[in-house]
Amino acid sequence: MKLDSNCSAVVTGAASGLGNATARALIDHGVKVVGLDLPSAVDKLEDHGGIEFVPTDVTDPAQVATAIAKATSLAPLRVAVNCAGIAPSQRIVGRKGTHDPAFFAKTIDINLNGTFYVLAAAAGAMAEQDPVDADGQRGVIINTSSVAAFEGQVGQAAYSASKAAVHSLSLTAARDLARSGIRVNAIAPGVVETPMMAQITDEFKQRLEETVPFPSRLAKPEEYPKLALAIIDNDYLNGETIRMDGALRMPPR
Numbered sequence: 001m002k003l004d005s006n007c008s009a010v011v012t013g014a015a016s017g018l019g020n021a022t023a024r025a026l027i028d029h030g031v032k033v034v035g036l037d038l039p040s041a042v043d044k045l046e047d048h049g050g051i052e053f054v055p056t057d058v059t060d061p062a063q064v065a066t067a068i069a070k071a072t073s074l075a076p077l078r079v080a081v082n083c084a085g086i087a088p089s090q091r092i093v094g095r096k097g098t099h100d101p102a103f104f105a106k107t108i109d110i111n112l113n114g115t116f117y118v119l120a121a122a123a124g125a126m127a128e129q130d131p132v133d134a135d136g137q138r139g140v141i142i143n144t145s146s147v148a149a150f151e152g153q154v155g156q157a158a159y160s161a162s163k164a165a166v167h168s169l170s171l172t173a174a175r176d177l178a179r180s181g182i183r184v185n186a187i188a189p190g191v192v193e194t195p196m197m198a199q200i201t202d203e204f205k206q207r208l209e210e211t212v213p214f215p216s217r218l219a220k221p222e223e224y225p226k227l228a229l230a231i232i233d234n235d236y237l238n239g240e241t242i243r244m245d246g247a248l249r250m251p252p253r
Contacts, residue, residue, distance in 0.1 A: 001078060001132060001140055001232050003029040008071040009079035010034045012058050012118055014051055015041035017194035018144065018224045019083035023051045025225035026079065034071040036064070036084065036118070058084045058114030061121070068121045076129045080122035080141045081228055082115045085162075087146075089155035104158040111162035112169070115143050119173060119184070127180040133235070136181040140232050143170050145188040145241050151250035163188070167241045174239035183238040185231050190245025193218040213247040 009026050013019030014035025023033045027050045035042075039055040052074070054067040071077050088107055092099045119141055126139030145167040152160025170186040177184060191197070191208050197218065200208075209217050227244055231237055 001137055001235060003031050003078070003229075003232065005030040005032070006075055007078040008032040008034065008075040009081065010036060010067060010071045010077065010118065010122060011051075011081045011083060012036040012056075012114070013082075013084035014053065015045045017083070018189070018192065018221055019081070020045075020049075020051075021221040022081050022083060022225040022228055024049050025222070025229060026081075027051065029229070031079065032071070032074040034067055034074070036067050058118055059109045061117045064117045064121050068118075068125050072125050077122060077125045078132070078139045079232060080118060080126075080139070082118050082141075082143045082166075083224075084114055084118075085111045085144060087159050090158065091155050092157050099157060104161075107158035108162050108165075111159070112165045115166050116169065119143065119169075123173075123177050123180065123182050126182050127177075131181050135235065137183070137235060138181040139183075141173070141177075141182060141184045142228050142231055143184070143186040145170070145186045147188050147190045147243060147245050147248060147250055149188060149241075153250055154253040170241055171239045178238075183235070185237060185239065186241040187224060187227055187231075188241050188243045188245070189219060189224060190243070190248040190250075191218050192221060192224065194221055211248060211251070212245070215246055217246075219244060219246070 009031045011023040014023040015037035035051040035053045036056040042053045056063045056067045146163040148160045149164040149167045174184040
């Protein structure tokens, strides 16, 4: 699918990290971008970079619907990218007892349910629009899974479960939405140098980098939108989860 000024896009988690990098990359291609993120995250962002922010909690379908409506008011909605998520850690049985059910439920709610709410609302809007080509294509949705979907580490029960579900959801959604001309894919990043990684020590960062076969470093945030743009451009890429990890296979811990 070709991108231009007659396209709008929604990007979740757009105030930082992968979401912000993706939103800015789409704007560079002329797309009108509506960014979804929590009000507190949007308030901290000094430079919006042309992103039209709609403060949104992705776990609230009504707020998601408002953001989607904003995008369709700007131009036909052709792209949705789900980057919002959390990466908490808690062992199933730890020093303080068993895994907190509320902690598990919150992770699933944000990472999986939030992804689904945006996917469904975006697909609903896309399905009502005219196709852009002879194949009948109307839009592209990209979800964010993780290598933890396949090699979850100690303490990642909730996170791995949520990201594995996003991986499974993406193929099912691609099949569900095929008749509407909507492609669905997912990206599974490895370790990426996002604000969530800013809290780690230089020593731990170096150890992480050494686990990546090549290139032996953390991924750069801008490498995610490069892959997202390639997915959008390749019309035959559908129902796939693509790892972006430097051939990393996560150890147990």
